[in-house]
Amino acid sequence: MTPGRLRLGVNIDHVATIRNARGGDHPDPVRAAEIVAMCGGDGITAHLREDRRHIRDADLARIQAATGLPLNLEMAATEEMLEIALRHKPHAACIVPERREERTTEGGLDAAGQHNRLYPMVQRLLDADIRVSLFIAPDVRQIDAALRLGAPVVELHTGEYAHATGEAQLAELARLTDMAALAARNGIEPHAGHGLTYDNVQPVAGIAELAELNIGHYLIGEAVFVGLETAVVRMRELMDAARRSHGAG
């Protein structure tokens, strides 16, 4: 298959992490969203966590108003978050598992084990014209579950791939490739993200069926040294080069 253009969604959570460290309003994630829009990012991703450790409620409307880019709201499957999503109507809602004590989203959503709880939530989001994405491990059971839930998008968790090395990393890449193809064959748009860096992004970007990568922590970290624009442009170049070498125009 000839791959199409791969979208880059930039997760700006950690701009808010730095802001919150001092309790003021600098650096403002809205300014980060504006820079992403200016330098070729295709979307803004933000995770409103239950403990509000980075993005806060008041940020959402400001981020939405700041640029014309689509907002992908990452959210836990709770009534509180559902109500917030329905009020803000982001372009997309990515349902993620969330544990209070975790440092970041550590594993994929157990869409297979939580069908009955997730189904009404997915339907209410879809009824509100919000594109639903499920953040899942690259696993056949979870793709099957996403199909049964009627989710139009899955985001494949690349954390295991990012942490692995050598043969184990190649095996994880093969799983991501197979599951992206399986999702696409079944009419689900596959995305991927978590733990992606300049060093590991290209094999993932080369997976033809993937339509979007969501990348945050590494880009914000790089931005400290080179600026956000340079970091986003570099990531975009690496993604485009990987796509070209896999046959896209």
Ligand code: PXP
């Ligand atoms: N996609 C999802 C669903 C996530 O939860 C995260 C982390 O918040 C990311 C992508 C971005 O991961 P990273 O910050 O490691 O690039």
